[in-house]
Amino acid sequence: MKILTYREAIIEALREEMERDPSIFIMGEDIGEHWQGSVKEFEGLWPQFGSERIRETPISETAILGCAVGAAMTGMRPIANIMFAAFLGVPMDEIFSQLTKMRYMFGGKTKMPVTIMCLSGGGMGAAAQHSVCLEGMLMSIPGLKLVSPSTPYDAKGLLKSAIRDDNPVVFFQNLFLTVSGFKGEVPDGEYTIPLGEAIVKREGDDVTVVAIGSRVHTALSAATRLEKENISVEVIDPRCMVPLDEKTIIDSVKKTGKLVILDEEPKTGSAASEIAAIIAEKAIEYLDAPIKRVCAPNTPVPFSPVLEKYWMPDEEDLITAVKIVI
Amino acid sequence: MELSKEKLLEMFKRMVLIRQFETRVKKSFADGDIPGFIHLSVGQEAIAVGSIFNLRDDDYIVSHHRGHGHLIAKGGDINFMMAELYGKKTGYCKGKGGSMHLADFNHYMLGAHGIVGSTVTIATGAGLSAKLRKSNQVTLSFLGDGASNTGRFHEGLNLAAIWDLPIVYIIENNFYAESTHISYSARVKNLSERAVAYGIPGETINSNDVLEIYEKVGKAINRARNGEGPSLIECQTYRHFGHEEGDMETYKKKIDIEIWMKKDPIKIFKERLIKEGILTEVEEERISEEMKNKVEEAVKFAKDSPYPDPEETLEDVYA
Numbered sequence: 001m002k003i004l005t006y007r008e009a010i011i012e013a014l015r016e017e018m019e020r021d022p023s024i025f026i027m028g029e030d031i032g033e034h035w036q037g038s039v040k041e042f043e044g045l046w047p048q049f050g051s052e053r054i055r056e057t058p059i060s061e062t063a064i065l066g067c068a069v070g071a072a073m074t075g076m077r078p079i080a081n082i083m084f085a086a087f088l089g090v091p092m093d094e095i096f097s098q099l100t101k102m103r104y105m106f107g108g109k110t111k112m113p114v115t116i117m118c119l120s121g122g123g124m125g126a127a128a129q130h131s132v133c134l135e136g137m138l139m140s141i142p143g144l145k146l147v148s149p150s151t152p153y154d155a156k157g158l159l160k161s162a163i164r165d166d167n168p169v170v171f172f173q174n175l176f177l178t179v180s181g182f183k184g185e186v187p188d189g190e191y192t193i194p195l196g197e198a199i200v201k202r203e204g205d206d207v208t209v210v211a212i213g214s215r216v217h218t219a220l221s222a223a224t225r226l227e228k229e230n231i232s233v234e235v236i237d238p239r240c241m242v243p244l245d246e247k248t249i250i251d252s253v254k255k256t257g258k259l260v261i262l263d264e265e266p267k268t269g270s271a272a273s274e275i276a277a278i279i280a281e282k283a284i285e286y287l288d289a290p291i292k293r294v295c296a297p298n299t300p301v302p303f304s305p306v307l308e309k310y311w312m313p314d315e316e317d318l319i320t321a322v323k324i325v326i
Numbered sequence: 327m328e329l330s331k332e333k334l335l336e337m338f339k340r341m342v343l344i345r346q347f348e349t350r351v352k353k354s355f356a357d358g359d360i361p362g363f364i365h366l367s368v369g370q371e372a373i374a375v376g377s378i379f380n381l382r383d384d385d386y387i388v389s390h391h392r393g394h395g396h397l398i399a400k401g402g403d404i405n406f407m408m409a410e411l412y413g414k415k416t417g418y419c420k421g422k423g424g425s426m427h428l429a430d431f432n433h434y435m436l437g438a439h440g441i442v443g444s445t446v447t448i449a450t451g452a453g454l455s456a457k458l459r460k461s462n463q464v465t466l467s468f469l470g471d472g473a474s475n476t477g478r479f480h481e482g483l484n485l486a487a488i489w490d491l492p493i494v495y496i497i498e499n500n501f502y503a504e505s506t507h508i509s510y511s512a513r514v515k516n517l518s519e520r521a522v523a524y525g526i527p528g529e530t531i532n533s534n535d536v537l538e539i540y541e542k543v544g545k546a547i548n549r550a551r552n553g554e555g556p557s558l559i560e561c562q563t564y565r566h567f568g569h570e571e572g573d574m575e576t577y578k579k580k581i582d583i584e585i586w587m588k589k590d591p592i593k594i595f596k597e598r599l600i601k602e603g604i605l606t607e608v609e610e611e612r613i614s615e616e617m618k619n620k621v622e623e624a625v626k627f628a629k630d631s632p633y634p635d636p637e638e639t640l641e642d643v644y645a
Contacts (some may be wrong), residue, residue, distance in 0.1 A: 053458075063450060066448055066451060070449060106437055107429075108430050112645070
């Protein structure tokens with residue numbers, strides 16, 4: 001084992017995969033010689049692989065995604081970098097009318113091995129157009145897979161699987177975990193983590209907390225505090241919203257009888273809402289309290305630190321919700 | 327440009343096949359046998375054949391909603407095409423795509439796409455892929471006059487230009503984006519003038535003449551294959567029918583119809599071939615009959631084919 005930052009683990013995954021498979025290349029803005037990623041999330045790749053495979057683009061998100069579609073259909077395995085998750089709005093047609101529909105509408109004739117990378121989430125004072133999480137919105141698009149890693153270990157193992165997957169995968173690289181230098185253990189050798197396997201981060205008996213992305217760490221911190229009040233919290237990180245490991249969540253709910261979901265998205269149409277619906281549909285008989293969704297309010301992300309703190313679903317919000325259902 | 331008699335006749339036959347296919351589809355749609363939306367390319371056959379007959383088998387084309395002719399020109403099987411239009415299991419896309427989404431990867435035809443403008447960036451990606459794989463393949467991107475007003479046109483051509491990608495963008499300017507005339511939606515006289523913005527060659531062909539298209543697109547293809555980058559070619563043309571079947575075409579001007587009916591690409595090619603002693607009226611009638619019979623066989627194949635099982639709805643979402 002070694003200790004890597006979240007950012008370093010992601011770079012290591014990219015490097016190893018690009019060394020392994022010459023059909024992989026990355027397209028994006030400011031990923032080349034000078035910046036090597038807007039927060040150095042591709043540092044060291046351009047010096048090693050050069051401008052052909054670390055392909056810097058003009059500010060053309062639509063063309064980046066459109067090109068990825070055309071390249072994926074013709075034998076390449078492109079990684080399309082869209083910098084910030086909020087910028088996915090620009091090439092959204094490429095995502096929901098092309099990338100995810102072509103295989104289906106062509107009767108299975110083509111595969112679409114595209115990985116979309118983007119920086120996701122708030123907490124950085126980056127305001128409404130650079131801070132969003134989009135898991136809930138993108139979950140409604142059949143054909144897409146969604147990865148939201150919360151640790152360096154998961155980030156590396158899941159990114160490698162995402163790149164090798166023959167379907168389009170959106171890899172949400174958490175912005176806060178990237179720039180804060182968040183560290184964790186990563187094995188020395190080769191490993192991958194299958195898409196669609198949740199991980200139980202902490203076992204508990206009284207309540208199941210499902211948390212997504214950076215909120216996993218918020219949930220773990222809350223669980224430690226609640227333990228002191230004799231409330232035993234089981235924390236689950238789904239890691240992928242699509243495919244979603246429903247079984248791990250349902251098994252946990254069978255044990256605890258209570259479910260709280262912590263998600264950094266406005267509540268309406270959030271990933272938390274979909275998880276709540278699934279559990280209500282498939283496991284309501286095991287519940288002995290209402291499901292609680294701890295989400296952001298239905299507003300854009302505000303700028304001022306005071307406002308953003310109020311907006312962000314945090315430890316206090318989670319603890320309050322847990323105590324309501326207990 | 328020297329083309330053999332055999333090749334000229336093959337081009338003529340293919341144009342006639344496209345016209346017969348489209349004309350028969352019009353009837354099947356009117357009869358209620360084909361569901362959905364149908365966009366016919368009658369009048370535009372010279373562009374499909376003139377461009378595509380320059381290609382190697384492994385060169386790519388990316389097609390749009392008015393794309394039946396492109397696939398026929400590329401060598402597609404009209405039985406599978408017709409079956410797809412009828413929504414049958416034996417169709418090119420197993421009944422999941424229909425008229426607007428025909429795709430034939432065995433013929434390097436990367437699908438027809440119903441979002442106007444999307445073919446530009448998809449083709450750019452295919453061109454990038456060919457360049458990265460050093461395969462020396464060229465990609466033809468077909469788009470309409472309407473698509474040349476979308477943002478993708480700008481982003482896609484710019485990217486292809488800065489990376490010298492082996493692509494020829496072919497605007498089939500039939501003057502109407504649905505009901506909107508290009509004189510309303512663009513200030514430039516010729517859409518090929520837009521090439522200047524990307525530092526690439528641009529050319530307009532207004533003859534609807536398959537041989538002129540063959541020659542000029544051929545030069546652009548050679549340029550692309552030699553690593554000299556993309557080109558933009560505008561082929562002015564006219565669709566004899568509406569935007570889609572059912573369109574009453576109230577927006578069309580009588581004078582334009584008169585002008586462009588004289589430039590019917592099959593008519594002018596036929597007259598030329600007869601004048602040059604390559605074709606006779608009798609042979610032309612025989613070719614027409616032969617193509618008509620092929621299309622009738624395709625209709626029979628489509629009608630006799632089974633529908634997909636309803637449960638197939640759930641297949642082909644993920645690989």
